[in-house]
Amino acid sequence: MAIQAALPVNVVNANAIAGERKDIIACTADAMEANAGFQLVTLTDLASIAPQIRLGATAEWQADTEDGLPAWELFYGGEFAEVVTVTDPAAAAEAGDVDCVVINSLDPAVGTQRMTVLTDDKVMFVGNAAIALVNAELGTPDLLATLDAAASALTTSELNRLVRLVENGGDVVEIANAFVDAL
DSSP states (O other), X not given: OHHHHHSOTTEEEEEEOSOOOOEEXXXXXXXXXXXXXXXXXXXXXXXXXXXXXXXXXXXXXXXOTTTSHHHHHHHTOOOOSEEEEOSOHHHHHHHTSOSEEEEETTOTHHHHTTOEEOBOTTOOSOOOOOEEEEETTTOOHHHHHHHHHHHHHOOHHHHHHHHHHHHTTOOHHHHHHHHHHTO
């Protein structure tokens, strides 16, 4: 409702997509196996075992007082065994240089490397999502319902899967059509 109230009267909006492009913390399969004796689902869980975790993060994230390591320490506490400065979080995770990484939620490595994305249970990482805006004359209830169905199906993991298909050489039109056909 707040978004619609801010729009011109000749524009209507559908619901925002479920998926977001944002920083996340994901742990490698090896780290998950090594810590199988602990519940490791949320960032709060990660904070409880941080002293045995090597976290890979860019220098920018480590210095970011609003959304980086200082914010992590404020929101979650927990001091990592080591914070490794990386330029490519996916490569560091694949090489085994780190246990968990701060990585973009749409980085294809999250899926291809079988990383486990930890839930940001205190909502530290600012998210963003796309929203469809439609001319009010064209924004029929049926069109908005169709857009809303697509938006709810576009979770972060589904967006990540679609990005991987494109990066692996898939045809964008075929991938998009297959997604829509599956709705």
